[in-house]
């Protein structure tokens with residue numbers, strides 16, 4: 001058994017960033033930017049009014065001054081002339097500030113009568129003008145890699161960049177094994193159960209930015225495993241589920257070895273997830289997850305998602321622990337890092353974590369009511385209520 005940190009380092013060493021492709025902005029949400037984006041124009045392209053009001057000269061910014069309105073500047077339709085002393089141009093938010101004008105006075109702060117305005121007695125400090133290029137200038141770079149969200153899409157659109165270079169979605173193939181398994185919706189036989197892990201892990205992988213493929217369930221025979229594995233030949237990552245332990249029908253390790261998998265490790269000092277294995281088969285990295293539903297999903301968080309993030313070239317791919325206060329004491333931990341199903345709630349503005357009482361790695365109902373994995377390091381001493389501990393949100 002190797003420690004979790006070492007196992008993760010070895011998993012990350014098995015994967016490499018995927019290639020780069022170009023996508024239109026409309027399809028860029030959730031993708032990972034692969035190359036820096038350069039602004040194709042300056043924003044704002046001209047000095048623009050920040051308010052609805054009147055553009056005037058600085059020398060006219062005097063309480064009670066009467067000015068003549070000589071024209072109008074609207075957003076998308078500027079005023080072609082020049083503002084001289086004694087003059088004002090009616091202006092609206094986003095309109096180019098006309099030549100000669102040095103500030104915009106709010107319409108609330110003037111009285112208008114015909115073509116004249118009279119400045120009030122309350123004069124504002126702010127000039128209400130957005131300088132050209134105050135947001136970004138042509139050629140300014142947005143660095144990669146970064147996950148593209150709505151705010152990046154807004155920025156790239158404003159920069160007039162209609163397409164961006166992103167990492168190809170890593171293809172992750174999920175192979176569930178076991179004679180006891182049927183797909184959801186099928187009628188299980190007397191000794192059978194419904195497969196849950198493949199669909200859950202595929203959902204996790206997709207949410208992280210991968211292209212997930214759920215393969216047919218392999219039977220507990222070498223022939224069935226070989227046949228199904230062949231369907232995953234072109235995957236960047238093959239995730240097998242079940243058959244990883246030491247039972248007579250746990251054939252995944254044997255078949256992968258026979259097919260030539262270079263094994264990176266088998267067995268990790270963690271709970272749940274001990275029989276985890278990893279390696280490389282052809283051009284694919286392989287993660288062999290234990291079959292117990294909670295074990296497979298915990299391993300998905302701790303190993304599969306970081307591997308996907310690494311293939312997307314995201315920095316710091318490992319899951320980032322957060323701190324919370326324990327709600328109740330927890331016992332001393334044993335020789336495996338324990339990822340306890342737990343709930344985190346904010347109490348008086350502070351996150352408080354509560355370890356759930358039943359920790360059997362087959363209990364999907366308990367996983368379903370948890371939103372955190374409380375991390376108990378190897379050999380951690382008993383902890384009291386109120387102590388700070390680390391957890392991973394799930």
Ligand SMILES: Nc1nc2c(c(=O)[nH]1)N[C@H]1C(S)=C(S)[C@@H](COP(=O)(O)OP(=O)(O)OC[C@H]3O[C@@H](n4cnc5c(N)ncnc54)[C@H](O)[C@@H]3O)O[C@H]1N2
Nearest residue numbers: 176195196197198242243244245250274290291292293295
């Ligand atoms: N003698 C030992 N027995 C076991 C050990 C051990 O060290 N010595 N380790 C235990 C631990 S810990 C785990 S975890 C399991 C993992 O075993 P496998 O990876 O071989 O998983 P299976 O035996 O195939 O299945 C375990 C359990 O999970 C169910 N399962 C499997 N796949 C799915 C799926 N896709 N969806 C839902 N449920 C699934 C399966 O029916 C079994 O109930 O081994 C322990 N044994």
Ligand code: MOO
Nearest residue numbers: 272273274295361
């Ligand atoms: O390591 Mo197993 O995953 O505890 O149930």
